[in-house]
Amino acid sequence: MNMVVGRPRTFDIDKALDRALMVFWRKGYEGTSLADLTNAMGINRPSLYAAFGNKEDLFRRVLDYYSQRHMAFIGDALNQPTAWSVADHLLNGAADMLSDPGTPPGCLMVQGALSCGDNADCIRREMITRRAVGEAAIRERLERARSEGDLPANAYPADLALYLMTVIHGMSVQAASGATHDELRRIVKAAMRSWPKQGSVYQKNGYR
Amino acid sequence: MNMVVGRPRTFDIDKALDRALMVFWRKGYEGTSLADLTNAMGINRPSLYAAFGNKEDLFRRVLDYYSQRHMAFIGDALNQPTAWSVADHLLNGAADMLSDPGTPPGCLMVQGALSCGDNADCIRREMITRRAVGEAAIRERLERARSEGDLPANAYPADLALYLMTVIHGMSVQAASGATHDELRRIVKAAMRSWPKQGSVYQKNGYR
DNA sequence: TTATAATTGTATCGAGAGGTACAAATTCCT
DNA sequence: AGGAATTTGTACCTCTCGATACAATTATAA
Numbered sequence: 001m002n003m004v005v006g007r008p009r010t011f012d013i014d015k016a017l018d019r020a021l022m023v024f025w026r027k028g029y030e031g032t033s034l035a036d037l038t039n040a041m042g043i044n045r046p047s048l049y050a051a052f053g054n055k056e057d058l059f060r061r062v063l064d065y066y067s068q069r070h071m072a073f074i075g076d077a078l079n080q081p082t083a084w085s086v087a088d089h090l091l092n093g094a095a096d097m098l099s100d101p102g103t104p105p106g107c108l109m110v111q112g113a114l115s116c117g118d119n120a121d122c123i124r125r126e127m128i129t130r131r132a133v134g135e136a137a138i139r140e141r142l143e144r145a146r147s148e149g150d151l152p153a154n155a156y157p158a159d160l161a162l163y164l165m166t167v168i169h170g171m172s173v174q175a176a177s178g179a180t181h182d183e184l185r186r187i188v189k190a191a192m193r194s195w196p197k198q199g200s201v202y203q204k205n206g207y208r
Numbered sequence: 209m210n211m212v213v214g215r216p217r218t219f220d221i222d223k224a225l226d227r228a229l230m231v232f233w234r235k236g237y238e239g240t241s242l243a244d245l246t247n248a249m250g251i252n253r254p255s256l257y258a259a260f261g262n263k264e265d266l267f268r269r270v271l272d273y274y275s276q277r278h279m280a281f282i283g284d285a286l287n288q289p290t291a292w293s294v295a296d297h298l299l300n301g302a303a304d305m306l307s308d309p310g311t312p313p314g315c316l317m318v319q320g321a322l323s324c325g326d327n328a329d330c331i332r333r334e335m336i337t338r339r340a341v342g343e344a345a346i347r348e349r350l351e352r353a354r355s356e357g358d359l360p361a362n363a364y365p366a367d368l369a370l371y372l373m374t375v376i377h378g379m380s381v382q383a384a385s386g387a388t389h390d391e392l393r394r395i396v397k398a399a400m401r402s403w404p405k406q407g408s409v410y411q412k413n414g415y416r
Numbered sequence: 417t418t419a420t421a422a423t424t425g426t427a428t429c430g431a432g433a434g435g436t437a438c439a440a441a442t443t444c445c446t
Numbered sequence: 447a448g449g450a451a452t453t454t455g456t457a458c459c460t461c462t463c464g465a466t467a468c469a470a471t472t473a474t475a476a
Contacts, residue, residue, distance in 0.1 A: 004443090004444080004451090004452080005443070005444045005445070005450070005451050005452070006442080006443060006444075006450080006451040006452025006453065007441065007442040007443050007444095007451080007452050007453040007454075008442075008443060008452080008453075009452090009453065009454095010453075010454080025323075026323060027323060027324060027325050027326075028238075028322070028323040028324055028325075030236075030238050030239055030324070030325075031238055031323060031324040031325030031328065032325065033325065033432080033433065033434085034433075034434060034435080035432085035433090036325075043454090044454070044455060044456085045434090045435075045436085045455095046435095046436075046437095046453080046454070046455075046456095047453070047454065047455090049435070049436080050452085050453070050454095051453095054434075054435075055434070055435090106322075106323065110322070110381055111322040111323040112323075114236070114314075114318075114319045114322050114381065114384055115233075115234065115235060115236040115239060115314065115319040115320075115384060116235060116236055116238070116239040117235050117236075117238075117239035117240065117241065117244075118235075120239065128385045128386065131385060132385075159394045159395075159397075159398055160398065162382070162387075162391060162394060162395055162398075163394075163395055163398035163399065165378075165382070166375065166378035166379055166381075166382055166395050166399075167374065167375065167378055168378070169377070169378040169381035169382065170373075170374035170375055170376070170377040170378030170379075170381070171374055171378075172381070173318055173322065173374075173377035173378070173380070173381065174370070174373070174374055174377065176322055176323060177336045177339060177340075178336065179370075183370060186367045186370060186371075187367075187370055187371055187374050189367075190367055190368065190370075190371035190402055191371065191374075191399075191402065192402075193401070193402030194398055194399065194400075194401030194402035212421090212422080212473085212474085213420070213421050213422065213473070213474045213475070214420080214421040214422020214423065214472080214473060214474075215421080215422050215423040215424075215471065215472040215473050215474095216422080216423075216472075216473060217422085217423065217424095218423075218424080241462080241463065241464085242463075242464055242465080243462085243463090251424090252424070252425060252426085253425095253464090253465075253466085254423080254424070254425075254426095254465095254466075254467095255423070255424065255425090257464095257465070257466080258422085258423070258424090259423095262464075262465075263464065263465090327464095417476100418475100418476085419474105419475085419476080420473105420474080420475075420476095421472100421473085421474080421475100422471100422472085422473075422474095423470105423471080423472080423473090424469105424470080424471070424472095425468105425469095425470085425471095426467105426468090426469090426470100427466100427467090427468090428465105428466080428467080428468100429464105429465080429466070429467090430463105430464100430465095431462105431463080431464090431465105432461105432462090432463070432464100433460100433461080433462070433463075434459105434460095434461085434462100435458105435459080435460090435461105436457100436458080436459070436460105437456105437457090437458080437459090438455105438456090438457090438458100439454105439455095439456095440453105440454080440455085440456100441452100441453080441454070441455095442451100442452085442453075442454090443450105443451085443452080443453095444449105444450085444451080444452100445448105445449085445450080445451100446447105446448090446449085446450100
């Protein structure tokens, strides 16, 4: 008993979303044309519009998909027991993701629409908001850490969260510019020097 | 005695370049249309093409203009006497420039074309090269510093230069996202914590 | 005065952008 | 079998893109 009447869809929604993600990731929102999308997704234009709405709607769906599939390391990092480990997992997780050979280099949430024309400006602001949400989550985690005595009293969670996000954004630009995974790891090492605590499981265990 | 025959130009080249810069800076290479440019520059299309070539040529001219007028702080920083002062001036100079209220927020060299369609890809690569040139200049300055005993032997100039550029790129993204000058200064303060030396004239003198 | 050389403004070009109308095709429900 | 409902593919729409043709205009040089 099929709940849906009418001719069934001949393509897989998630597979199509994944293809769309890869194109948006490489070319950005403005740089991606409808022809790019339909070619990569293997469907024609009316099917795309019927399934996802217009280009802007599709991009937001892609952003959600991207957050679930490629930014899960943030949630993992926030679940780490100590503030130091949170920062360490955050930066190393970002380094791994940004230079994953199976995906385009860099971060869609940064290079998707950093600056753009008037048409795409709402997309640009949307991603600013989403980045701010991520930063707020980090800040709240670090505030909890300080209340637990896990951070010194002279360490300000808001400043540390801002700093962490800045390093991640900087690494995104570097990755988009062709930086290797090893270079990103060196950046993480330099950045973690300023963290108010010592010792990294990544260094100790030879992680990755 | 005029050296040039023919009808004289009725607009100022540098003023037009400055107007073009502001548009490219806000909207990026792809997000800027010829109509945007001619409107902002106060000239019509054939005048633009006669004076600057096509859109791509104009953008390269704008990049040169931008480097001279808005990235001079890098040269100043590299002329500082100590490695620590170089880094300090570099980051604080970037913070000032990126949040200058007289110009669009962020850095044209980053957000001009971080990711884009096929048409603009050569522009994207051009800016990757220019950023790499800047990083190389910093690295060479730090290598000199180490040879002068100005940096500890376990400090690697290549890693430090990469780290500095990454923080600057990250601040560029933050500025483009609406970060204030004060926030950027806090980022600099956090980033300088990891530098292998102490004491900042910015902090001591209450610079800016 | 005439020829030459450059700029300016209008009007337009072909190509590609995002988005849709519409009929054929394929399924479920009665 | 015969609708009702949905997807698919082709063809097309309007709009904007970057780029130019061309004549009128304004200067210098002979």
